[in-house]
Structure formats: structure tokens, C-alpha cells
Amino acid sequence: MNKLFSLVWVLCITAVAIIGFFMYTRLVPLKGLRNYNANDFEKEIERSSNHVLIDVREKTEYSKGFIPGAVNIPLSELKRRLDEVPKNREILLYCRGGMRSKQAAFILKKNGYTKISQLQGGILSWKGSIQQLS
Structure with missing residues (x-):
């Protein structure tokens, strides 16, 4: 017993x-990840032209609506698509609620990326315009 x-x-x-x-x-x-609320994230998109906006949601989620200018690189594909993410530009990440973008930031940081920001609360917190695939 x-x-x-x-x-x-x-x-x-x-x-x-x-x-x-x-x-x-x-x-x-x-450490090193900048977290922006929706208003500040939108200002950051408008402020800088030297950024890459990445939606890390799955393709089906992305097709239903995304922030204009976003490239879809799902978290599940990020490791094998790192060559599509330039290291010399600001990387702006978002997902649905904020967890996957944080995981994506961890992957990027681990692979030498230093200029990484994310949208706190994900697209659910976004107040700006949304674009859909036609």
C-alpha cells in the first residue's frame, strides 16, 4: 500500500x-517582445513602412477576415517558412486571441529575429478595418 x-x-x-x-x-x-493594444498596433502599422505584418492563424481563419496588408504564415508552418520572414524588418504578429502570436514570437526569437511585436488580444481586439479574400 x-x-x-x-x-x-x-x-x-x-x-x-x-x-x-x-x-x-x-x-x-x-523578453524583447513588444505587446501593443489594438490602437497602438494600428498606429505602428501606419507609422512604419519597414515592417512585415504576419497573421499566424490557419488558412481557413485568415480567409474569413484579416488585417489589410497581412501575410498568412500559420504557426503550424512557421518553422519551415522562416525564409519568408526577413530578419532586417520589424515583424508584427497577430492571431485570434494572442497565444499563437506569442508562440510565433518565441520561434522567431529563437531563430535570431530581434524586432518582434504582437497584437495583444489578437484580431478579436482589433478595431480597424478587416479585409476578406474574394
């Missing part, structure tokens, strides 16, 4: 550690 109790205890501690790590990596700000 003591062995079973010990095993359950170890499994519980392991589960808590894994959940804690997962929450930490999702909620802690990524």
Missing part, C-alpha cells in the same frame, strides 16, 4: 510540475 501511495504522490507532483511549466511558458512575457 505504501508503494502505491508513493507512486500516486510522485505522479501528482510530476503533473503539477508539468502544468506549472506550461502555465509559466504561456503567461510570462517573452
